[in-house]
Amino acid sequence: MLTETEFRTEDLPAADRFDFWKERMARTHAPLDLHSEYAEDYQAQQRVLDFGTAHVWPTAYQSLRFRRTPKLIRQSDPEQYHIGIPLQGANRISWGDQKIVQGPYEIQVFDSSQAFEINSANGRDLFSGIGVEVPKALLHLPRTKLDGLFTQRISGRVGIGALLMQFLTQLTSDTSPYQPSDGPRLGTALIDLLSALCAHALETDRAIPPESRNRTLLLRIRSYVQRNLHDPRLTPGAIAAVHGISTSYLHCLFRTEQETVAAWIRHQRLERARRDLTDPAICTVAIHAIAARWGFTRAGDFSRAFRAAYGMTPKDYRHQALLGPKPIT
CATH class of the missing domain: 2.60.120.10 (Jelly Rolls)
Structure with a gap:
């Protein structure tokens, strides 16, 4: 704080x-x-x-x-x-x-x-x-x-x-x-x-x-x-066009940041999806619908990106967040 x-x-x-x-x-x-x-x-x-x-x-x-x-x-x-x-x-x-x-x-x-x-x-x-x-x-x-x-x-x-x-x-x-x-x-x-x-x-x-x-x-x-994270058309080229700069200049702006612009957008989308997966109020919303809400048009791409970022599938992450770890059998 x-x-x-x-x-x-x-x-x-x-x-x-x-x-x-x-x-x-x-x-x-x-x-x-x-x-x-x-x-x-x-x-x-x-x-x-x-x-x-x-x-x-x-x-x-x-x-x-x-x-x-x-x-x-x-x-x-x-x-x-x-x-x-x-x-x-x-x-x-x-x-x-x-x-x-x-x-x-x-x-x-x-x-x-x-x-x-x-x-x-x-x-x-x-x-x-x-x-x-x-x-x-x-x-x-x-x-x-x-x-x-x-x-x-x-x-x-x-x-x-x-x-x-x-x-x-x-x-x-x-x-x-x-x-x-x-x-x-x-x-x-x-x-x-x-x-x-x-x-x-x-x-x-x-x-x-x-x-x-x-x-x-x-x-x-x-x-x-x-x-605009919900928009699947949110690409570096589209962002640059909206702000009246070239795509190369946009990438130049992000050179001093910890992530590239594309990586940062993906990280922001994954964080929003992760937050939704832990929300009891929307626990019945399908995982692919949550993925689409944050700009992931392909469920498979979302699952792979989520697992790479958080070490488990979206389904397992939601289960652990809402119900606790699965019992060892």
């Missing part, structure tokens, strides 16, 4: 909750002036996931006003960008004389060195969202270019924004498949995605180093493959 910490105000006496939430936000993001009409018995929760150079924090809290003032900036400036994404509720944001409303699945970039005010609310319900903290030096774009993002609302429902949202929601929903050592690698992927998203919003793709563009493209390809 990734390194993470969790905080809930309900674990504290009511009188202490808002003050502890202020301290928590100061450590997570930067010192802020906070106010809420619910301060006497404040309800909030937050998880902080550590990705080495970046931190991601899914959170939910009662309506709240954040103010990052010039005085607080002079006192402490972590020199980082904060990416705020509401999931339920909205942010009313102001910089000087500029005001915008940020709704669910809209991505906003904030600068710890700039003053701003945010009013987060979701009626009487908890506001929920995801925050990301990234040191300024790590985003692969000129600072002068990034200044143009602070009044933009970037969609998290289409294009690279949707890919970023998929990445964040998958990570925050379940960290159990990952080891602490995966944190820095995932942090690199996150920063590459953020850089690509910012560059797209600013139309400055050429400012991103080629290696970052390649990693972002590889993430897009992996996401596409995961969504």
